[in-house]
Amino acid sequence: MPSLPISHTDLFQQVVASFRDVLEQSGRPVPETIDEQTILFGKGAPLDSLALVTMIVDLEQRLEEEYGITLTLADERAMSQRNSPFRTIRSLVDYLERLIAEESGRD
Amino acid sequence: MSIAWLRERMEQWADHPAIVWNDHPFLYRDLLARLQMWHQALDRHDVGTGQVVTIEGDYSPNAVSLLLALIERNTIVVPLTRSVAAQREEFLDIAEVQVVVSFDDDDRWRIERRARPVTNPLTCQLIERGHPGLVLFSSGSTGKSKAALHDFIPLLEKFQVPRHRRVTLTFLLLDHIGGINTLFYTLANGGTVVAVPSRDPDVVCRAIETHRAQTLPTSPTFLNLLLISEAYKRYDLSSLELITYGTEVMPESTLQRIHALFPNVQLLQTYGLSELGILRSKSRDSSSLWVKIGGEGFETKIVDGVLWIRARSAMLGYLNAPSPFDEEGWMNTQDVVEVDGEYIRILGRRSEIINVGGQKVYPAEVESVLLQMPNVKDVAVTGESNPITGQIVTARFNLFEPEDPNEFKRRVRAFCRERLAPYKIPVKIIITDDKQHSARFKKMRRSSP
Numbered sequence: 072m073p074s075l076p077i078s079h080t081d082l083f084q085q086v087v088a089s090f091r092d093v094l095e096q097s098g099r100p101v102p103e104t105i106d107e108q109t110i111l112f113g114k115g116a117p118l119d120s121l122a123l124v125t126m127i128v129d130l131e132q133r134l135e136e137e138y139g140i141t142l143t144l145a146d147e148r149a150m151s152q153r154n155s156p157f158r159t160i161r162s163l164v165d166y167l168e169r170l171i172a173e174e175s176g177r178d
Numbered sequence: 179m180s181i182a183w184l185r186e187r188m189e190q191w192a193d194h195p196a197i198v199w200n201d202h203p204f205l206y207r208d209l210l211a212r213l214q215m216w217h218q219a220l221d222r223h224d225v226g227t228g229q230v231v232t233i234e235g236d237y238s239p240n241a242v243s244l245l246l247a248l249i250e251r252n253t254i255v256v257p258l259t260r261s262v263a264a265q266r267e268e269f270l271d272i273a274e275v276q277v278v279v280s281f282d283d284d285d286r287w288r289i290e291r292r293a294r295p296v297t298n299p300l301t302c303q304l305i306e307r308g309h310p311g312l313v314l315f316s317s318g319s320t321g322k323s324k325a326a327l328h329d330f331i332p333l334l335e336k337f338q339v340p341r342h343r344r345v346t347l348t349f350l351l352l353d354h355i356g357g358i359n360t361l362f363y364t365l366a367n368g369g370t371v372v373a374v375p376s377r378d379p380d381v382v383c384r385a386i387e388t389h390r391a392q393t394l395p396t397s398p399t400f401l402n403l404l405l406i407s408e409a410y411k412r413y414d415l416s417s418l419e420l421i422t423y424g425t426e427v428m429p430e431s432t433l434q435r436i437h438a439l440f441p442n443v444q445l446l447q448t449y450g451l452s453e454l455g456i457l458r459s460k461s462r463d464s465s466s467l468w469v470k471i472g473g474e475g476f477e478t479k480i481v482d483g484v485l486w487i488r489a490r491s492a493m494l495g496y497l498n499a500p501s502p503f504d505e506e507g508w509m510n511t512q513d514v515v516e517v518d519g520e521y522i523r524i525l526g527r528r529s530e531i532i533n534v535g536g537q538k539v540y541p542a543e544v545e546s547v548l549l550q551m552p553n554v555k556d557v558a559v560t561g562e563s564n565p566i567t568g569q570i571v572t573a574r575f576n577l578f579e580p581e582d583p584n585e586f587k588r589r590v591r592a593f594c595r596e597r598l599a600p601y602k603i604p605v606k607i608i609i610t611d612d613k614q615h616s617a618r619f620k621k622m623r624r625s626s627p
Contacts, residue, residue, distance in 0.1 A: 092584070092587075092588065095588075096587075096588060096591035096592065096595070097591070097595070097600065098595060120535065120566055120567055121534070121535070121567060121600055121601055121605075123566065124564055124566045124567050124570055124605055125605045127566075128564075128570065128605050128606045129587070132583070132606070132607075133584070136583060145564060145565050145566055146565055147565060149565070150565050150566075
């Protein structure tokens with residue numbers, strides 16, 4: 072398997088940065104610790120749909136600007152996954168890795 | 179002769195300047211002499227009733243007097259300018275143009291024939307009436323350009339009512355209903371049209387100063403550029419009495435800034451469509467976006483929040499698209515409006531409304547807020563489809579100074595949080611060097627690829 076243009080750790084950090092930004096910019100409290108288990112969206116989550124969309128678009132732009140990775144994160148495919156990729160930080164990082172691996176496999 | 183009344187008027191003020199072109203005034207007497215010259219030239223070239231003739235030029239004395247001669251000869255006039263050079267052949271074909279008269283920068287002209295019969299039923303109908311015609315192409319910012327065919331006689335009828343004699347800067351050209359309106363309003367009242375070689379704010383301000391222009395008909399986009407450039411600081415604009423704005427929604431913030439800068443200048447919103455002509459209008463006051471529109475020959479009604487208009491000066495129809503009129507002659511303008519008694523406030527084109535999770539966002543309202551941010555030169559707001567909220571609000575910015583994108587995003591959201599409902603705050607924020615307006619100084623709200 073070819074190595075990805077972005078490491079797992081960097082990807083995690085980008086997701087956390089986007090999450091933190093959207094919480095701060097929408098005036099929501101930022102949890103003390105943000106880790107892989109942190110819930111993003113769904114029951115008991117800090118983001119509403121508008122904030123989630125903002126975070127996703129922000130993340131897409133970061134990956135494009137900083138790593139040259141062009142992805143569409145929110146599409147029919149993401150919406151039709153049995154387990155929502157937007158549930159937790161981990162599920163989002165995993166889903167991103169899968170998308171990026173598919174993209175780089177295509178080149 | 180279909181416009182005998184206009185010629186009589188023009189003869190009354192023979193020694194008054196009609197046009198200022200290349201900074202040089204040309205008297206009404208001069209225009210009338212050129213008009214005679216044109217009739218002889220057009221006789222020689224066999225250009226007459228029922229032919230379709232293009233004028234490629236701007237407000238030069240020869241081009242303007244040719245326009246008058248062509249109306250008097252009952253031809254169908256298709257004014258084109260350089261800004262549509264890329265679509266020139268297409269436009270000539272759509273209008274079935276038979277004669278092209280083009281002007282160079284020194285106002286010298288060249289005439290060219292095209293072997294092309296008129297087959298369009300609408301054009302044939304107009305030719306049968308024996309009336310002069312006018313074809314105007316829409317800018318096509320929202321699709322392909324549509325060609326509106328007008329009977330020139332009802333279009334010019336309203337100018338028979340005497341109004342103000344003014345020195346007016348021409349902002350829009352002859353290929354635009356606003357440009358045609360400015361020209362004939364001016365000629366019918368003995369005023370002076372000041373033509374400018376470009377729409378650069380410094381060029382425009384210099385012309386206002388030099389020729390003591392009283393009226394500036396313009397667009398909100400230009401007024402925003404005027405603010406950005408600060409060109410108003412470099413010239414004496416004290417002759418200005420009236421600024422009119424139209425063709426797109428005025429951002430509230432731009433209007434307030436212009437009003438603060440020019441407290442003694444009347445600010446008037448105009449409303450017109452190339453399909454219908456320009457309505458008479460009255461803004462509630464200079465700092466208000468509420469406007470009363472109508473006037474002799476125009477009827478308005480609001481259906482489901484959308485403005486409909488019926489006009490005596492309406493076009494016959496499009497040469498290349500189905501008629502937009504219903505059986506009773508009403509046209510849906512697609513402009514969504516708010517109503518307060520006799521006044522309306524235009525919110526935006528129905529097609530440009532952004533739907534975020536079922537809530538409506540008008541681009542102009544968001545732009546108006548964003549334009550107040552420091553370091554923001556211009557901004558265009560559009561909708562982009564998104565599977566979660568249906569659409570998202572996207573804002574494309576031009577900045578004065580480069581800025582870190584992430585830092586800028588933070589700044590935008592912080593600024594918006596106190597001023598806009600959450601669903602109106604831009605989700606996608608793009609910094610670009612691309613111009614955000616068209617050659618006609620109208621904001622382009624391109625959707626993303």
